[in-house]
Amino acid sequence: MATTTTRLSKQARREQLLDTAVAMVRGQGTDGLTLVTLAEAAKVSRPIVYDHFGTRPGLLLALYRRLDERHRAAIAQALQDAAPTAAEVARVISTAYFACATDMPELTAISAALKGNPEMEATQHELMGRYTDLMAAALSPYSRLSRNALRLRCVGLLGAAEAIAGDVTRERVTSDEAVVALTDLIMGGLATGQGH
The missing domain is CATH 1.10.10 (Arc Repressor Mutant, subunit A)
Structure with missing residues (x-):
């Protein structure tokens, strides 16, 4: 040893x-x-x-948390550096989301290795909540939706992003096409929220 x-x-x-x-x-x-x-x-x-x-699951969970924290820190930095417009913030969120899917395949591999593990499910829900909050906070200056309504919309947008990421993984669409699609969805969500 x-x-x-x-x-x-x-x-x-x-x-x-x-x-x-x-x-x-x-x-x-x-x-x-x-x-x-x-x-x-x-x-x-x-x-x-x-x-x-x-335990091995303890190691994989710690690794998953660490990679997620790094991803959220990179998004937070990109948002801080972004021009203060709805379109630019939507583009940065979309770009960062799909960069994670392509640049950090370890997250997907770890998630698959822990599939069905109750602690992993709880961790994923917790981290998705943090990501949703980050996204809602970044978009709130551009929406008239209540905080809760905007957060719920972000939950839906992230569900759409996950589905689109599946198409990227299966090479049905490119990352660039995915970024455009998610950016459009985000902008559409903000537009329909105006005046509500």
């Missing part, structure tokens, strides 16, 4: 382990990622990995 010679803080070690896990999933999918293979790849003892994640 290989052990590390560098002593890291607990948080730094966790980040190192998650970085290694992302690289493993990217290179070989989730099937080869276990607590034992992660310990070997990260050159740490098995108890260190078990201490951080406990």
Whole structure:
């Protein structure tokens, strides 16, 4: 068993382990990622990995959360840098959504590996709620809908985005076509909300 010679803080070690896990999933999918293979790849003892994640599902959930947090941070930054118009905000949201689908296939792989896991379902609902809130907050300056009505519309738009992402994955449409379609849906949702 290989052990590390560098002593890291607990948080730094966790980040190192998650970085290694992302690289493993990217290179070989989730099937080869276990607590034992992660310990070997990260050159740490098995108890260190078990201490951080406990179980394989615990590792996969931590990895899923981390990737989601990075995705939301990138969207938040892109929104902050966007021109303050409804069309530009809608385009940025759409572009970021499909960039995640194509640039972060690990999220999909991890989700598939944990399908049916109740903790994963709860995590996905929680993270989707955060994404919905981020989207609604970005669009609220351009809508006269109540906060709850706009949030509900964003839930529907994200459902449409997920369906469109499926077509991107199956190569029925390009990412560019998907961005245009979702941007149009967002703008249409805002337009129908005017005056309501």
